[in-house]
């Protein structure tokens with residue numbers, strides 16, 4: 001039988017930092033990827049049994065593929081989902097890539113004692129704007145693509161909104177957490193229509209990943 005006929009679901013995986021943990025979890029769930037993928041530049045793959053097609057995309061693009069139904073489901077961080085405000089279902093917390101989305105600065109006074117417009121550097125403009133909006137603090141959002149911790153050190157901003165795991169990047173750059181906005185972990189997300197139309201395959205995947213992530217945690 002052709003692979004396409006066997007394939008039940010297309011899963012979009014975030015490339016980069018989350019990919020390794022996600023693939024380890026898939027393996028525990030009995031979804032083993034073609035080993036010719038190792039070291040290759042291919043952006044799609046099937047699992048050994050041909051049941052799932054995997055597509056590898058940038059983290060921020062996972063909700064885009066899933067919302068449009070190109071992928072039935074995806075694995076991506078809650079940080080990305082909060083920022084994208086994507087209309088997708090979140091059936092499972094996978095517990096991988098646990099970190100916090102936090103406000104950080106050289107010291108708390110840089111945030112709390114600021115009298116004018118607070119300058120906030122971040123990769124997460126929507127999360128940052130919503131957070132300070134709730135606090136009633138006027139902000140200028142300075143959007144950066146990475147190494148956000150540099151901004152307050154060099155005087156580009158008063159504070160940052162970024163991910164913190166061990167706190168090492170903050171500490172080594174003389175910054176500290178001022179406030180935690182949210183916890184983030186890797187999530188299984190699903191397209192709304194696929195969730196209904198491919199209910200059996202979805203349930204099978206959710207159950208397998210749920211068991212695998214329980215064992216992991």
Ligand SMILES: Nc1ncnc2c1ncn2[C@@H]1O[C@H](COP(=O)(O)OP(=O)(O)OP(=O)(O)O)[C@@H](O)[C@H]1O
Nearest residue numbers: 015016017018058059077079080097098099163165
């Ligand atoms: N230090 C960390 N510890 C744990 N999880 C993290 C950490 N940094 C990022 N993550 C999680 O891993 C996901 C992917 O991180 P990665 O750094 O690969 O993304 P990115 O820098 O946004 O991607 P890209 O720059 O390729 O668009 C994040 O969305 C987040 O959920």
Ligand SMILES: O=P(O)(O)OC[C@H]1O[C@H](OP(=O)(O)OP(=O)(O)O)[C@H](O)[C@@H]1O
Nearest residue numbers: 146147148163164165166167168169170
């Ligand atoms: O608390 P820690 O354990 O130090 O981890 C946090 C760091 O990890 C991520 O950065 P990443 O390495 O993905 O680089 P980037 O900032 O360029 O995205 C995040 O943006 C922080 O900078």
